Amino acid sequence: MTDGFVTLADIDKARHALAGKVVRTPTVQSASLSKTIGTPVHLKLEHRQITGSFKLRGATNALSNLTGPEKQQGVVAASTGNHGRALAFAAHLEGVRAVICMSSLVPQNKVDEIRRLGADIRIIGKSQDDAQEEVARLVREDGFTMVPPFDNANVIAGQGTLGLEIVEDVPEVETVVVPVSGGGLASGVAAAIRAVRPSARIIGVSMDRGAAMRASLDAGKPVLVEEYESLADSLGGGIGLDNRLTFAMIRDLLDDVILLTEEEIAAGMAHAYAQEREIIEGAAAVGIGALLAGKASARGPIVAILSGRNVDMNQHRRIVCADATGERAIPCPA
Structure with missing residues (x-):
């Protein structure tokens, strides 16, 4: 790392650590x-990753950088679903105990999959911040090793390997459209793209x-936001x-962070299914949604990252059926 930023050297190192472990x-x-x-x-069809999202890259790289004693203590993380699934998968392969803390807003299909992979599950409160408090308690009282979902150098470097693949596949790329939540994916991809x-x-x-990152950028510092149900859970x-x-x-590496309505996210999901023959979750559809809505006006070639496929299929069916009949897609899960 240089000046607090993950570098190309960090991402190259992560790529070697991930060889044979991710797609x-x-x-x-x-x-x-x-x-x-x-x-x-x-x-960029990252939803075809082994656990159905990009999160496997960061979780696997973070786990590979832990010491033997840290692994023996077990790992714990807060998650909105996909990081928990990735960490549970990576931990299972190494025989490491994993505890995943989630809020009640996490869709049941994601909770069930994490449980299937053998992780212990704690449902805490109604926000990611509530879940993080339980993580802190488990680290403090029970000695678990925390593997954060985004604000961790090894996690960011692992996600950055995706950016290297983009430049290799589309060397003349002029615009990259990437989903943003806590910023692990976007910062890793940006570090790779900016370097190359x-x-x-x-x-x-x-x-x-x-949208916590957008609100924090507007405030000039990290701030708390209220969490709501969204197609892009x-x-x-x-x-x-x-x-x-x-x-x-x-703040320093991205050119802009834009926001979509629920209808625009639904349009991205419906387009991916009808035109691209891809089933993706709402968070993965925001790049397509932004392009269709004209909010990501950009020069080409453009690469949009489809970050995950772990969608509740009943929700997905409602969205694509509503689109097919010309109805307004419902904004939130029914």
Whole structure:
């Protein structure tokens, strides 16, 4: 790390640590989006990762950097679902005990999958911050080793490997559109892209319901936000008032962070299904949604990251069926 930022050297090191443990996901051109936007648009299909999201990269790299005694103590994390699933998977492979703390807002399908992977589950409160308090207690009282979902150098470096793949697959990329929540993915990707393709623009996208990173950028410091149900449930949660890395990296490395309505997120999910033949969760659809809504006006070639597929299929079915009949997609899970 240099001046508190994760560097290309950190990301290269992570890539070696992840070799054989994660999938190098494909990047494909979207004929429909390219025609609609009027410039080449590519999709980074990270939702095809082993655990269904990019989170496996960061969790695996963080776990690989723990000492033997730290692993023996067991690992614990707060999660909106996908980090917990990734950490549970990585920990299971190494025979490490994992405890995942989540709020009551985490969809049941994500909770069930984490339980299936053998992790202990704690449902605490109605926010990511509430869940984080339980993590802190388990570290303090029971000696667990915390593996944060985003504000951790090894997690960020692991997510940054995705950025290296983007530049290798689309060397002339001019714009990268990336989902933003706590900022682990966006800061890692931005660190990689800025180092290899400094002229490229990097646009972050979140939902307009309790977007903690956008609110913090507007305030000039990390702030608390109220959490709400959203189709992009993986983008919920705070960034931590004591945020050490991702806030500054997002502030300094991204060109913009834009917000989408629930209808625009639903449109992204519906487009991915109808035109790209891909099933993705709301958080993964924000890049497509931003392009379709004209909110991510950008020069091409463009790469939009589809970050995860761990969606409740009943919710997904309602959204794509509503779109097919011309109805207004419901904003939140029924």
